[in-house]
Each structure stands twice: as C-alpha cells, then as structure tokens.
Amino acid sequence: MHLVIAKVNENLFDGEAKSVTVPGAAGEMTVLGGHEPLITTLRAGTIVVRQLADVEPLQIPISGGMLEVRHDGAIILL
Amino acid sequence: MAGLKQIKSQIRSYEKTQTVTKAMEAVSAAKMRKAQVTALAGRPYAKAAVSILARVSGMKELSQNFSNGSNTNALYVVITSDKGLAGALNSSVLRATLADINSLGLKRDAVSVIAIGKKANDFFSTRGFRVEAFHNNNDKITADMVEQIVREAMNRFSMGEVGTVKIAFQNFISTLEQKPALYTMLPLSLGELSKVVDGIAPSKGAFSEPSNELEVPNAYTVEPSDEAVLEALLPKLAAIFVYHALLESQASEHSARMVSMKSASDKAGEKEEELTLEYNKARQAAITREVSEIIGGMEAMAN
Numbered sequence: 001m002h003l004v005i006a007k008v009n010e011n012l013f014d015g016e017a018k019s020v021t022v023p024g025a026a027g028e029m030t031v032l033g034g035h036e037p038l039i040t041t042l043r044a045g046t047i048v049v050r051q052l053a054d055v056e057p058l059q060i061p062i063s064g065g066m067l068e069v070r071h072d073g074a075i076i077l078l
Numbered sequence: 079m080a081g082l083k084q085i086k087s088q089i090r091s092y093e094k095t096q097t098v099t100k101a102m103e104a105v106s107a108a109k110m111r112k113a114q115v116t117a118l119a120g121r122p123y124a125k126a127a128v129s130i131l132a133r134v135s136g137m138k139e140l141s142q143n144f145s146n147g148s149n150t151n152a153l154y155v156v157i158t159s160d161k162g163l164a165g166a167l168n169s170s171v172l173r174a175t176l177a178d179i180n181s182l183g184l185k186r187d188a189v190s191v192i193a194i195g196k197k198a199n200d201f202f203s204t205r206g207f208r209v210e211a212f213h214n215n216n217d218k219i220t221a222d223m224v225e226q227i228v229r230e231a232m233n234r235f236s237m238g239e240v241g242t243v244k245i246a247f248q249n250f251i252s253t254l255e256q257k258p259a260l261y262t263m264l265p266l267s268l269g270e271l272s273k274v275v276d277g278i279a280p281s282k283g284a285f286s287e288p289s290n291e292l293e294v295p296n297a298y299t300v301e302p303s304d305e306a307v308l309e310a311l312l313p314k315l316a317a318i319f320v321y322h323a324l325l326e327s328q329a330s331e332h333s334a335r336m337v338s339m340k341s342a343s344d345k346a347g348e349k350e351e352e353l354t355l356e357y358n359k360a361r362q363a364a365i366t367r368e369v370s371e372i373i374g375g376m377e378a379m380a381n
Contacts, residue, residue: 006123008317009221014122025302039130040301041310066310068130075126077314 001033002073003049005060012060012078013049020074021048022067031067031074038069047076082364085357089350096346102163103339109217110253110332116219117250117325124275124318130311131268133298149241151188153210153234154179155227155263155320156202157247157327158195160215164335167248167256168197171327174258175246190240192230194324210234215331219324228316235264247323248330254337256330263319271315274322 003020005013021030023045031038042065049058065078156175158168179189190208193199195215203209211230213223231243242262249259261270300307 004122004126006120006126007221008123008224008314008321009116009120009219011119011122025306037298038301039133039298039307041307064310066130066307066314068126075122077123077127077130 001031001035003076004073005047005049005076005078007078013058016052018050018052020050020076022076023047023062024067031069034071035069035074037071038067040067041065042067042076082357082360085353085360089353089357092346092350092353096343096350099339099342099346103336103343106332106336106339110329110336113325113329113332114250117322117329120318120321120325121275124322127311127314127318128268128272128275130307131266131271131315133300149238150182150184151190151240152179152182152184153190153192153231153240153243155192155231155243155245155323156194156198157215157245157323158193158197158201159327159331160196162197163338164331165338167331167334168195168201171246171248171258172198172201174260178244178246178260190234192227194227195327215324215327217328219321219328224317224321224324227320228313231263231320232313232316245319245323247327248334250326250329250333253333256334259323259326261319261323263316266312266315271318274319 001017003013003017004011019030019032021028023043025041025043042062044063047060047062062078065076068075154175156171158171186206190210191202192211193202193209194213199209199212213227234240235243243264244260245263246260248256250256261274
C-alpha cells in the first residue's frame with residue numbers, strides 16, 4: 001500500500017510499505033494493504049513501517065497525530 | 079560644460095547600483111523557486127487533513143461546535159515581509175486588512191493583531207491597534223513557529239476573547255501577479271480551507287497543477303469518536319492555514335522583489351547609456367574646442 005507520513009512542513013515517508021504499526025486511540029494496531037477505511041487519532045509512541053524491500057523496519061517516534069486509511073493507501077498526519 | 083569627471087562618477091555609481099540590483103534579483107529568483115517547491119511538498123498533508131475534515135464534518139455542523147456566537151471582536155493574523163524593496167507587496171496586504179476592518183465597522187479596541195513581519199508590526203502599532211504578538215518573517219519557516227502562532231490564535235478564540243480569527247497575506251498567483259488574500263481561519267469552514275489547499279499550486283507557471291475536486295469519501299470507521307478526531311484535527315487545520323499563508327507570502331515577497339529589482343536594473347542600465355552618450359558628447363566638444371584654440375593660436379602666430 002502507499003503510505004505517507006507527513007508533518008505540516010515536511011514529508012517523513014512517502015512510498016510503498018508492506019505494513020505500518022501505529023499507537024492508535026484504541027491500542028496498538030497494524031495496518032496492511034486493503035484495510036477498511038478508517039480514521040483514528042494517535043497517541044504518543046512509535047510508528048513502525050515495514051517496507052517492501054528486505055530492509056530494517058523504519059521507526060518514527062511521535063507525540064500524537066492522526067491516521068487515515070483509504071482503499072488505496074494510508075496517510076499519517078503528525 | 080558639465081564636468082567630464084562628474085559625469086564619469088555618475089556613470090560609475092549607476093554601474094554599481096546595477097550590480098547590486100542584479101545580484102538581488104538573482105537571489106530572489108532562487109529563493110522564489112525554493113518557496114514554491116516547499117509549498118508543493120506540503121500539499122499531501124493539507125489534502126489529507128481536508129479530506130478527514132470533510133468526512134468528519136459530514137455529520138456535525140462545524141460552525142455550531144466552534145463558534146463564539148455574537149462576539150464581534152476579531153483577531154487578524156497579518157503576514158508581511160521584514161524587508162522592503164518589494165514593490166506594492168506589503169502595502170496591498172495592509173490596505174486589504176484595513177479595508178476589511180472598516181467594512182465590518184470594527185472599532186479599534188475590538189481588533190487585535192498578530193503581526194508577522196516587521197512591516198505589519200510597524201503599520202499596526204503606529205496606527206494604535208493592539209498588536210498581541212510579533213514574529214519575524216524569516217526565510218526559514220519552522221514547525222515551532224507555526225505551532226506558536228496557531229496556539230496564540232486558538233487560545234484567544236477558545237477563551238472567547240475574539241469571535242473570528244482572520245488571516246491576511248499576499249497570495250502567489252504567478253511570478254508577475256500576486257494578490258492580497260484574506261481568509262477566515264476560525265470558526266473553521268470547509269469551504270475556506272479547501273480554497274487555501276486548492277490555491278497551493280499556482281494556476282500558472284512551472285509549478286502549476288490542475289486543480290481536482292475534493293473527494294469526500296464515505297464508509298469510514300472513526301475511532302475513538304467524531305468529536306475527538308475533530309478536536310485533534312482543529313489545530314492541524316489551523317496550522318495548514320498559517321503554514322501555507324507563510325509560504326505564499328514568501329513566494330510573493332521574493333517574486334515581487336525579483337520583479338522590482340529587475341526594473342531597477344533595467345532603469346539603471348538605461349540611465350547609464352544616456353549618461354555615456356552625454357559623456358561622449360562632452361568629450362567631443364572639449365576636443366573640438368581645444369583643436370580650434372590651437373588652430374586659432376597658429377593663425378595668430380602666422381600673422
């Protein structure tokens with residue numbers, strides 16, 4: 001799925017990802033491709049992005065934010 | 079005879095001015111391109127935030143949630159540049175703001191201002207308006223600065239001190255065209271926000287993009303609740319307003335300065351040519367006079 005992680009003044013991640021794990025309002029959750037459309041607030045914690053290529057998962061600490069999942073991808077606003 | 083030396087020194091001073099204005103033009107051109115690239119980089123964020131808002135506000139009346147009723151006090155966030163030499167850039171923003179204040183019939187004590195850029199600060203403080211906060215308008219727009227401005231504005235709004243928060247800035251349309259823009263930031267409306275987001279890409283020029291309709295998706299699951307999402311989203315949306323207004327105003331500043339520096343360089347070049355012509359004429363006249371003096375002297379001796 002196409003994943004974008006953005007702050008208001010910069011994009012932290014923009015590309016294809018296998019899955020992303022976020023600290024959601026209702027607890028930790030992992031989003032894979034084809035997930036139901038969803039909007040949730042995020043708590044402070046760490047976002048873990050697993051990319052398609054066989055590389056170390058990307059870890060991004062956050063202090064809060066918002067996740068929007070659509071049919072074609074996901075966007076995380078910090 | 080205007081002294082040859084005097085003309086020569088004038089020519090030299092025009093040459094120097096032209097060097098400076100040309101350099102300033104080049105610097106502004108580079109900065110303008112950078113500001114445009116940055117503006118486009120912030121676009122996905124703005125679009126996503128607007129689409130979340132569109133989804134959440136579908137069932138909630140936004141104006142009811144976040145309106146201060148009959149409070150007519152207004153807070154203006156006015157963005158100008160720190161430096162001048164940019165044509166009518168700042169004065170048109172300031173004039174548009176003042177016109178809005180007058181058209182609403184607001185008294186001076188019903189208006190407060192957050193000034194961004196020295197020019198806005200000077201303008202409003204000398205006219206007796208209450209300037210609540212002042213920020214410099216530097217080249218680098220940091221997330222901290224945006225957050226701080228948003229906090230200042232939102233605090234006053236949520237405490238009920240003001241009924242509306244408006245933001246005024248110079249909107250970048252193309253390199254040769256900028257127009258003052260005035261948007262209502264709070265209470266938040268989807269219409270105003272999508273105007274800002276659509277306006278991020280200029281309608282003309284290298285960075286223009288076709289504007290597409292805002293898609294309003296349905297069938298979302300919302301966690302934990304619409305209200306909680308809206309509450310978390312509100313500062314982010316306000317930040318989009320402030321951030322993009324800052325970017326637009328910087329792109330406008332640099333392009334306005336570029337254009338006015340270009341006309342200054344052209345004018346200096348014109349003046350230089352004129353003076354060179356005058357210098358050559360004066361030089362020619364001096365030579366002719368000397369020759370005729372010599373000939374006159376020779377003839378006098380021959381007699």
